[in-house]
Amino acid sequence: MKRIIYISLIAVCTLVSTSCENWLDVNTNPNGPDAILPPDLYLPQIQSELSVAIQWDARYAGQYTQDWVSTGVDNVFDAHGHPTSSDAYSQLWRAVYFSMGYNLIDMMNSAEASQKYDFVGVGHILKALGWQMLTDYHGEIILSEAFTPDQRTFEYDNQEFVYNEIKKELQLGIQNLERTDGIDANGSGLRTADLIYNGDRSKWIKFAYGLLAINANRLTNKSSYNPDEVITNLNKSFTSNADDALIRYEGTNSANANWYGPIRNNLGALRQSTFIIGLLNGTNPSLMPAANDPVLTTEKLNDPRIAAMMAPAPDGKYRGLTPLAGLGSVVAERPNTFWGTTSGNVVTPSSQQVYLFGNATPHPIMTYAMLQFIRAEAEWRKAKGASQQALDAYKAGVTAHIDFARQFAVDKALYDQRRTAYLGSEETIPTTPVGLTLSKIMLQKYIATWGWGLGMMETWSDFRRYHYNVDVVPNDGITTTGVYTGFVLPSALAVSNNGQLAYRARPRFNSEYMWNKDALEKIGGFDPAFHTFETWFSKPSE
Structure with missing residues (x-):
């Protein structure tokens, strides 16, 4: 202080x-x-x-x-735990x-x-x-x-x-x-x-x-x-993507480079998840087009964003990792880093990025697409179900993010071909409110907020509001069970969790746990499971 x-x-x-x-x-x-x-x-x-x-x-x-x-099999964060005696x-x-x-x-x-x-x-x-x-x-x-x-x-x-x-x-x-x-x-x-x-x-x-x-x-x-x-x-x-708040970087050295870029190499031990891949390859039940893909003809239509946002494995296919399962035994099937390398240990400053992970790539702080999904959810809740206003906001959010991600596509002709098919699919973009679900809204928001700081913080707040898909009936009477279709909780949780999921991060160790102990004790900060204590904003009114 x-x-x-x-x-x-x-x-x-x-x-x-x-x-x-x-x-x-x-x-x-x-x-x-x-x-x-x-x-x-x-x-x-x-x-x-x-x-x-x-x-x-x-x-x-x-x-x-x-x-x-994480690429590891025992990562504490994949298990919803927290580091002890650390400011990490x-x-x-x-x-x-x-x-x-x-x-x-x-x-x-x-x-x-x-x-x-x-x-x-x-x-x-x-x-x-x-x-x-x-x-x-x-x-x-x-x-x-x-x-x-x-x-x-x-x-x-x-x-x-x-x-x-x-x-x-x-x-x-x-x-x-x-x-x-x-x-x-x-x-x-x-x-x-x-x-x-x-x-x-x-x-x-x-x-x-x-x-x-x-x-x-x-x-x-x-x-x-x-x-x-x-x-x-x-x-x-x-009112459009032109209003997006993006912080710019020079990207020439570690002092002025994007924190998610290869110069900094802060994500070398992380890979995209099976869940995000499922949202983009047409296998998630809430976002599953009826048509097949124009290139991968034996697969469902892929979201055009998959090739702009995700890192392929050495065999060219898009896969993700499951928490606590590690990289897998087949080397050619392991997803690459976000800089196109097979290992986080061999990243070079000039490694080829995917999506927002370049040294000089501007990083979002807030985006039009994210706000449109917030509007869609608010309209959905206002009507206590689907409405034309919610559908309009949903369409605007999907279109805006697809347009945003296009800049990172290598094959823009294929991107545009898939874009047309995806936006014309009734399963992904309903033509009437009847086809709109809360799951579609929140899953498309998950895609639009993937891979950037405030966006993923927003996603964690959303997951806590929806209690990680646990059966909760909020005060407005709307049941929100299973909003995140296809999401599977980790196979094991950290021992200190007592079977509960993470709902908060612990305060900074070197200031609060060392110098502000009395105040921290009053809010339960020394309980080993403190990080599982639910935050006020996500609790139903008492």
Whole structure:
């Protein structure tokens, strides 16, 4: 929780011509610079740190949801466990409280003082994004006492309080971005400092409304859930793929490369799952076209995205792994890495990527396709079943993501051929609401959110809302058993789980378990099965 300035130092070293040594010489305060720096020197590093943290922790959340699976036979995350005495899966905690922390506060204070209200607005939105990701991942977090000067222990806030604070931050962000006074994006420096939208205020406002929709739709199991609130926010959010929030990378070295790229090699021990392959090769019962594939004529029509998103095995076929089963004995049938190699140990910086796993490939933070599936679910719940509005949103989401993934297809002619057949299939794209199911909505959302940080975090939140397909009847009376058709739970769970599935990540070990023990004890943090304690947002109202 202590104040740090290393992001500011990196920013100064990187973005201005004055030497770091000279800059440091003028400071006498050992805990920070004597004067607050211009906001444009903070923002790029804040955005990068938050993006990396989301990707980092999603690597593990993605194993809980079987987006991908370890090549090992005893991986703790495949078994819904957690690492002991380790910070391995709590990078978001570090980013929100340490890397962003006071740097974000200083950026906003500097922007306020210099009438750069666009930076203030973006700051509120990034703060809200950090809180949303952190609480959805960990459950109770520290918010009201965070960054309190001279305080060394911090009480946890319940998730309901945090959710309301997130909404307040987003409203403040929108209000500041809508201000007409102050300095515009060209003069403020936002246009050059912003790695996501290049200073486009209108897109940041849409992003804020998208996050408000995510916040509201998370509460489907509550009696207070209001689908109209979700839909109203979405009406002010993204209107096409052009609004997608993508953070860009230079991709020339480990410091500026995509965290999922071959230079970083952070995914070398992971492979795509059997579940995602089933969704894309026409074998999942909820997304099974009647027609056969134009190329693989003995198979059902393959989703065009399979060749753009998935890594083939050495024999050219697409397969996935099952949790705790390992790679398999037939070498030619083992799926390649996401960089086209047979082993994570032989990845080179120039290895050929699939999908979003390139060194310089922009990484999504929020997408139009994802938001359309949130709309489809909200419309479905509003009508307590299929409706034309839900179907329209579903079609928009599928089409948008197919269009997005096309850029990664090698054979675009085949991609387009399959696209036409897939979008014309009654089994995948119903022509009337009668054919639309909640399973189709959530499975297509799973595909659209596969392989990127916030998307897989969203998927884990969805899995917890639907209790991993366990029979649950929420307060609206809608039975949601078996929404994720074809999903099979791991053959074994970690011993500490006591037979329960993962519902939260433990707080960061080196801060909370070492220095904040009393507060952590109050929320049960020292129970060996704490990571299985259900979070507030997914619980039905009491």
